[in-house]
C-alpha cells in the first residue's frame with residue numbers, strides 16, 4: 001500500500017473553478033457579483049473572521065497540526081470532512097483548488113524536494129467517505145448539527161462547511177479556526193467535535209478559501225502584527241459599520257474618545273458592537289514563532305502575504321478605489337515633496353506568498369526520519 005496514494009486521494013478530483021471574485025469579498029460582505037456596494041451586516045449570531053482570534057500559538061490551544069502515524073511513515077495530517085452533502089456539492093471543486101494554490105506556492109506535493117510534510121485527506125470510516133454531521137441534521141444558518149459518530153475516534157477532523165447567503169441577502173461570515181487545538185486543552189464545556197472548522201460563504205472563491213486554509217495551518221493576519229503601524233496606516237473609521245458601532249457604544253454611555261480608541265484596539269469591544277474592525281486589531285501577544293522573527297521588525301513584513309487584507313476590503317470599495325483616504329489600511333510610502341506622508345494601495349492577492357510557504361515549511365518540515373521504512377524503497 002502506498003502511503004501517498006492514500007493521502008492524495010482527494011487530488012484525483014478534477015474541476016473547473018469559476019473565475020474568482022476577490023478583493024471586497026472578505027468577511028460577510030455582499031459579493032461583488034451581485035453588483036452591490038453597500039454591505040449587509042453579519043447576523044448577530046455570526047462572527048467576524050476568527051482566524052486571528054485567540055491569537056496565541058504554540059500553546060495547547062493553537063498548535064501546528066501534529067504528526068500522525070500512517071503505516072510506517074509519520075505525516076502532518078489534516079483530516080477533513082464536509083459538513084453535509086450540500087457543503088460537499090458546493091465546495092468539492094474550490095476546496096481542493098485552494099489546496100492546490102498552496103501546493104503551487106510550495107513548489108509541488110509534500111516531499112523531500114519541496115521540504116514540507118503536510119497533507120489534507122478526506123475522513124472516512126466504515127461505509128466510506130463520511131460527512132461531519134448525521135444526515136439531515138446540519139443547519140447552514142447556525143453551522144450546527146449532530147456529529148456523525150462514525151467519526152467518533154476522529155473528533156479532531158476539520159469541518160468544512162458551506163454557509164450560503166440567506167434569504168435576506170446576508171452572507172454569513174467566512175471564518176476558520178486557527179491551527180490545531182489539543183483535546184486536552186478544551187475547556188470543560190467545549191465539545192471536541194468541530195473545534196477545527198472552516199465556514200465558507202462564497203463557494204467559488206478559491207483564493208478566499210486558501211486564505212482560510214492559512215488560518216487552519218496556523219497563520220494569523222499579517223496586518224494584525226504588533227509592528228504593523230510602522231509600515232501600515234490603519235483608519236478604522238473607514239470600515240463599513242464604524243459609525244453605527246460608534247453610535248451604539250456612545251448610546252451605552254461609553255465616552256466617545258474611549259469608544260473610538262476601543263474600536264481601534266480592543267477585539268472584544270469590536271465584537272460586542274459587531275464591528276469588523278476586530279479583524280484589524282493589533283495582536284499584542286504576537287507569537288513570534290509563528291509570525292516570523294520580531295527582531296527583523298517591519299523589514300520582515302510581508303505585503304505579498306495571502307493573509308493581509310487588501311486596502312479595499314471591509315469598506316465602500318468604490319470610494320476607496322477612487323480616493324485612497326477612504327481605505328481602512330494603506331501602505332506607508334515615505335514623504336512627498338510637499339512634506340506630507342504618502343500612501344499606496346495594498347493589492348488583493350491571488351495566491352500564498354513565498355513567506356506564507358516558508359511558514360508551512362517551518363512548522364510542517366519534511367524530515368527523512370519521519371519516513372520510517374519507506375525511505376529504503378526507492
Ligand SMILES: [Zn+2]
Pocket residue numbers: 049051052211212215221
Ligand atoms: Zn482571515
